[in-house]
Amino acid sequence: LTDGHFYRVGGQDPIKANVRIIASTHQNLEARVAAGAFREDLLHRLNVIRLRMPALRERIEDIPVLARYFMLSCAKSLGVEPKKLSDEVLKDISAMPFPGNVRQLENLCHWLTVMTPSNVIGVSDLPTDILAEASEQPMILEGESSPAISNVARVASVDWESGLGRLAVKMLQDGEQEVYDVLCSKFEKAVLQAALEVTRGRRVEAAQRLGIGRNTITLQHGM
Numbered sequence: 001l002t003d004g005h006f007y008r009v010g011g012q013d014p015i016k017a018n019v020r021i022i023a024s025t026h027q028n029l030e031a032r033v034a035a036g037a038f039r040e041d042l043l044h045r046l047n048v049i050r051l052r053m054p055a056l057r058e059r060i061e062d063i064p065v066l067a068r069y070f071m072l073s074c075a076k077s078l079g080v081e082p083k084k085l086s087d088e089v090l091k092d093i094s095a096m097p098f099p100g101n102v103r104q105l106e107n108l109c110h111w112l113t114v115m116t117p118s119n120v121i122g123v124s125d126l127p128t129d130i131l132a133e134a135s136e137q138p139m140i141l142e143g144e145s146s147p148a149i150s151n152v153a154r155v156a157s158v159d160w161e162s163g164l165g166r167l168a169v170k171m172l173q174d175g176e177q178e179v180y181d182v183l184c185s186k187f188e189k190a191v192l193q194a195a196l197e198v199t200r201g202r203r204v205e206a207a208q209r210l211g212i213g214r215n216t217i218t219l220q221h222g223m
Helices: 029-034 040-046 060-078 087-094 101-115 128-135 160-173 179-198 203-210 214-221
Strands: none
Touching (some): 060 087, 179 203
């Protein structure tokens, strides 16, 4: 890496190479160096031009485009007619965190291509683990974020009604009690958090825009 030469295994003569090294990782290499798990000199040799690829959850506008592409690609590789993702499905998957990034989205599209009988894929066709994950996403509104207010993640166009319905079904199936009160409390808190997010923490303005008293925010939720 330093002078562009290398030795074959067991060789005595250096061989000149004209190559470029491209390395990728999801690890924090500086932290690995500090922990003694990665060589510092190797880090400096590799770290010439660093490019950061944002996680899929940081570029949710790409999810519908990628999903449509993967649906076409999977159908072509399997020799079947491509299936279409409904608008509701695109909204739901756009609200998912996708910890597995693009590979997880591609695998989901492959599963839907193989397992879904209909040509237009609806929310009910999604795998059960995806439905459960989507139902756990917070119900929030778009707006300018303020780190002093909360760590609520911002997503666009979430189909919150279907998400709320799935959460209610799951809670009832799990035998939970007082489901109505619990969900009403979650809904109210989400709306108040959204109002505070949009108004940058100004409680009076948030209360006015919601049409409620300021004490509702302060007393009921301790905000």
